[in-house]
Amino acid sequence: MTTLEQELRDTLRAADWASPSPALTDHMLRRVHRARVRRLRAGTGLAVLAAATVVGVLVSQLPGGHRPATTVAAPGESCDGLTVAYLGAGTDGKDTRNLAVGLTQDSPGTRCSVSPADVAATVMVEGQRLGVTQLPPVRDGGSLELTPGRDLSVQLVWDNWCGDPAKAAQVSLAFPGGKVVTTDPFQPSPECRNSAVPSTIRVFQLSLPDVSTANPASPKPVESTRVCPDRPANEPPGSPWKPGTACLREGFR
Amino acid sequence: VTVDEQFEVFVRATLPELLRFGVTLTGNAHDAADLVQGALESTGKRWRTVREGADVTAYVKRAMVNGHISRWRRLRREWLTDQALDDLVSSAAPLPLSEQPMWVALAALPPRQRAVLVLRYYEDLSEVDIADVLGCSPGTVKSQASKALASLRRHLADERDRRSTSQEHADDHA
Numbered sequence: 001m002t003t004l005e006q007e008l009r010d011t012l013r014a015a016d017w018a019s020p021s022p023a024l025t026d027h028m029l030r031r032v033h034r035a036r037v038r039r040l041r042a043g044t045g046l047a048v049l050a051a052a053t054v055v056g057v058l059v060s061q062l063p064g065g066h067r068p069a070t071t072v073a074a075p076g077e078s079c080d081g082l083t084v085a086y087l088g089a090g091t092d093g094k095d096t097r098n099l100a101v102g103l104t105q106d107s108p109g110t111r112c113s114v115s116p117a118d119v120a121a122t123v124m125v126e127g128q129r130l131g132v133t134q135l136p137p138v139r140d141g142g143s144l145e146l147t148p149g150r151d152l153s154v155q156l157v158w159d160n161w162c163g164d165p166a167k168a169a170q171v172s173l174a175f176p177g178g179k180v181v182t183t184d185p186f187q188p189s190p191e192c193r194n195s196a197v198p199s200t201i202r203v204f205q206l207s208l209p210d211v212s213t214a215n216p217a218s219p220k221p222v223e224s225t226r227v228c229p230d231r232p233a234n235e236p237p238g239s240p241w242k243p244g245t246a247c248l249r250e251g252f253r
Numbered sequence: 254v255t256v257d258e259q260f261e262v263f264v265r266a267t268l269p270e271l272l273r274f275g276v277t278l279t280g281n282a283h284d285a286a287d288l289v290q291g292a293l294e295s296t297g298k299r300w301r302t303v304r305e306g307a308d309v310t311a312y313v314k315r316a317m318v319n320g321h322i323s324r325w326r327r328l329r330r331e332w333l334t335d336q337a338l339d340d341l342v343s344s345a346a347p348l349p350l351s352e353q354p355m356w357v358a359l360a361a362l363p364p365r366q367r368a369v370l371v372l373r374y375y376e377d378l379s380e381v382d383i384a385d386v387l388g389c390s391p392g393t394v395k396s397q398a399s400k401a402l403a404s405l406r407r408h409l410a411d412e413r414d415r416r417s418t419s420q421e422h423a424d425d426h427a
Contacts, residue, residue: 004406005374011355012277012375025268028290029261035294 079112079175081105085151087171087183099156099171101183105146112146112175116203120174121156123201124182125167132158135202144206155205162192162199171201260300264293267310274314277371278321280360292316315386318372322364322387358408366401369394 086102116137123130168185275285292313372383380391
């Protein structure tokens with residue numbers, strides 16, 4: 001071993017750090033525990049969906065005489081059928097903090113009851129979850145009942161983002177029962193107001209876009225023009241869309 | 254003992270070692286804590302599988318090395334970090350070596366080269382084991398180590414020259 005290598009070894013081994021405080025250990029354990037719980041919830045949701053599918057297949061294989069007489073079952077409680085239909089990100093220079101995620105309850109035979117306080121929102125860049133703090137809703141506004149085929153608009157306010165605006169971000173929303181939906185990547189645009197404090201995100205409002213008086217108790221919708229930073233997922237390829245054009249799909253606002 | 258309790262026991266027992274390893278990889282306590290946090294979160298998610306393995310600590314360290322090399326260092330600059338974590342780390346004792354020439358020279362290395370040196374001279378891993386951790390060939394490890402040592406040698410020589418020149422200036426003024 002050369003002198004340089006020996007010096008390197010000594011330096012690395014002298015770089016000892018004081019033992020972490022109990023508070024630091026506890027904090028890290030809490031963070032790790034929360035990550036595990038999120039994962040387990042998502043796994044449970046998938047397992048329930050898989051089990052339901054298996055049962056459905058088995059039932060469909062039964063001889064006709066054993067098939068259940070009722071063909072229209074009462075909807076079960078599940079948000080597992082939610083899929084992302086649309087994303088709007090405020091980039092008009094007026095209020096760049098607004099996001100709107102349009103979702104559709106695709107799963108037949110289920111209904112989903114959800115309120116703003118039930119939705120956990122996270123932001124990811126290049127697959128890494130950012131340290132964004134979720135603020136509680138200003139007003140809960142009560143639960144909305146989402147039946148099959150019905151659309152849901154989730155309006156969020158993402159504030160104080162100091163990352164690289166050139167890098168695409170994605171928003172993930174976790175619903176009761178473990179269903180997690182993730183948007184397509186988009187260019188983040190919230191203003192960086194103070195890099196010393198964490199970025200925040202808040203679920204501002206849930207609405208049923210095709211029912212104008214879905215929830216009279218809920219707060220007024222966020223008023224701003226939203227434009228699509230990228231082609232909306234629901235737009236057919238080849239349609240006359242270009243970056244920067246308003247992409248408020250009929251029914252979503 | 255539940256699965257959660259097993260994991261907690263593991264974290265409490267290995268956290269000091271993991272943080273020290275994180276410091277050697279990143280060069281500072283804040284980034285080390287972030288790196289350990291990320292590796293533990295990913296390990297926690299797979300704990301049921303990971304705990305069956307031969308060496309769980311090595312698994313976490315491997316996650317730290319790869320996380321450090323692949324994206325973490327780049328993202329760190331734009332990551333709005335966990336303020337509470339930063340505050341807790343700030344209250345810990347500062348690193349005594351941050352001004353030391355070898356430490357400064359290490360900081361100038363690309364993350365992959367630094368990782369090779371840390372695994373070789375801190376963890377005492379062989380070239381074959383390092384190649385396994387990094388997912389490359391032993392030949393690549395050898396060449397990366399060689400380049401890293403050459404950079405350190407050059408950096409330290411420059412530093413000695415700079416200090417010598419400064420001393421001469423000081424003597425002239427005296």
